[in-house]
Amino acid sequence: MQTIDQAAPVRRGEELDNAALERFLLAHLPDAAGPLVVTQFPGGFSNLTYLLQLGAQELVLRRPPFGAAIKSAHDMGREYRVLRALHSVYPKVPRPLLYCDDPAVIGAPFYVMTRLHGVILRGQSPAVSGLTPATMAAIAAAAIDNLTAIHAIDYAAAGLGDLGRPEGYVARQIDGWTKRYRAAQTDDLTEIETLIDWLTTHQPPEHGAALIHNDYKFDNLMLNPQKLTEIIAVLDWEMCTIGDPLLDLGTTLGYWIEPGDPPALQAMLGLTAAPGNLTRQEVVERYIAASGRAVDEPLFYYLYGLFKIAVIVQQIYARHRRGLTQDARFAGLGAVVAACGQLGAAALDQGRISGLKL
Numbered sequence: 001m002q003t004i005d006q007a008a009p010v011r012r013g014e015e016l017d018n019a020a021l022e023r024f025l026l027a028h029l030p031d032a033a034g035p036l037v038v039t040q041f042p043g044g045f046s047n048l049t050y051l052l053q054l055g056a057q058e059l060v061l062r063r064p065p066f067g068a069a070i071k072s073a074h075d076m077g078r079e080y081r082v083l084r085a086l087h088s089v090y091p092k093v094p095r096p097l098l099y100c101d102d103p104a105v106i107g108a109p110f111y112v113m114t115r116l117h118g119v120i121l122r123g124q125s126p127a128v129s130g131l132t133p134a135t136m137a138a139i140a141a142a143a144i145d146n147l148t149a150i151h152a153i154d155y156a157a158a159g160l161g162d163l164g165r166p167e168g169y170v171a172r173q174i175d176g177w178t179k180r181y182r183a184a185q186t187d188d189l190t191e192i193e194t195l196i197d198w199l200t201t202h203q204p205p206e207h208g209a210a211l212i213h214n215d216y217k218f219d220n221l222m223l224n225p226q227k228l229t230e231i232i233a234v235l236d237w238e239m240c241t242i243g244d245p246l247l248d249l250g251t252t253l254g255y256w257i258e259p260g261d262p263p264a265l266q267a268m269l270g271l272t273a274a275p276g277n278l279t280r281q282e283v284v285e286r287y288i289a290a291s292g293r294a295v296d297e298p299l300f301y302y303l304y305g306l307f308k309i310a311v312i313v314q315q316i317y318a319r320h321r322r323g324l325t326q327d328a329r330f331a332g333l334g335a336v337v338a339a340c341g342q343l344g345a346a347a348l349d350q351g352r353i354s355g356l357k358l
Contacts, residue, residue: 005120005222007039007051011327014040014048014066016106024105025054025112028098032057046312047238051115060094063110066325076109077101079238082160083113089158090150092233116233118222121271133276138229140278141286143221146231147252148291151210151245164241166209173247173304174199181311184318187334191341195307198348204297212248214239217255218271246301249287253298253353254305256280260356262339281354302353303344310340
């Protein structure tokens with residue numbers, strides 16, 4: 001039996017107004033009864049996730065990070081709407097129950113959903129210990145097969161046809177992530193600049209439109225404790241949109257760390273380096289086989305994923321440098337940004353996405 005994902009005491013500086021939240025929940029949830037006890041799920045670096053024990057009920061609350069001013073990346077109302085719509089066409093999502101856009105309750109918009117019980121694989125999690133290479137290989141294959149299933153969702157039938165603008169998506173992403181990097185930049189990193197220049201001048205043709213998760217990685221997947229190769233839920237839909245599915249694959253490739261990758265990335269994202277995992281090249285091959293899509297320029301999509309992750313981490317690191325968050329985990333994130341640039345430069349120099357020599 002693997003360990004169910006557990007909550008812990010709320011981190012300092014990320015406390016909620018429990019009294020105001022309890023009053024709101026009791027007023028808006030049918031058959032709710034107190035008292036309210038709040039703990040926090042420790043994973044993740046973006047939106048904050050809390051476990052609410054309201055009498056006999058277990059609920060999960062999502063809110064934006066403290067000190068964040070990136071509205072499009074932390075739109076609670078949008079994420080709530082996506083989860084409501086997905087239930088009709090894709091059952092592997094939590095059921096959303098309640099949305100609140102009144103900042104007077106806990107200081108920011110939030111939504112509440114049902115709690116699912118399952119295993120989430122994180123690098124230092126007890127759930128990882130004891131996984132055999134064969135089990136790890138099967139989980140990795142299931143993850144990529146499930147990504148192709150998301151890309152096959154009939155998003156129009158779910159009422160999500162207006163969620164994004166697929167035309168010109170690739171160019172907008174390169175431009176948008178570059179602007180976000182400039183807004184959050186704290187250091188001069190030559191290798192990141194090289195990535196920006198190369199991605200800007202080597203954009204491939206677009207490959208149609210699909211519902212894309214945009215943050216698809218192991219620790220956003222919940223596994224069946226009795227059968228770890230079965231994915232029971234996909235979490236954290238805050239960045240999902242309608243766009244080129246190969247950019248979604250690129251994001252996953254960026255998160256897919258191999259044994260020889262820089263130590264800073266190993267420490268933060270290294271679960272995919274465990275024995276039995278697919279290599280990044282094998283991820284691409286699995287995706288092609290499962291989806292039927294051609295992936296003619298995997299180097300572009302991988303470098304896009306690395307750059308996007310570098311920008312996301314840079315935004316978090318900048319909040320820490322500017323004193324807008326007290327989370328001690330953020331102090332070393334500058335090294336992660338630099339490592340993304342280092343790995344991207346190696347991929348460019350060697351012309352491949354796997355087995356990179358640094």
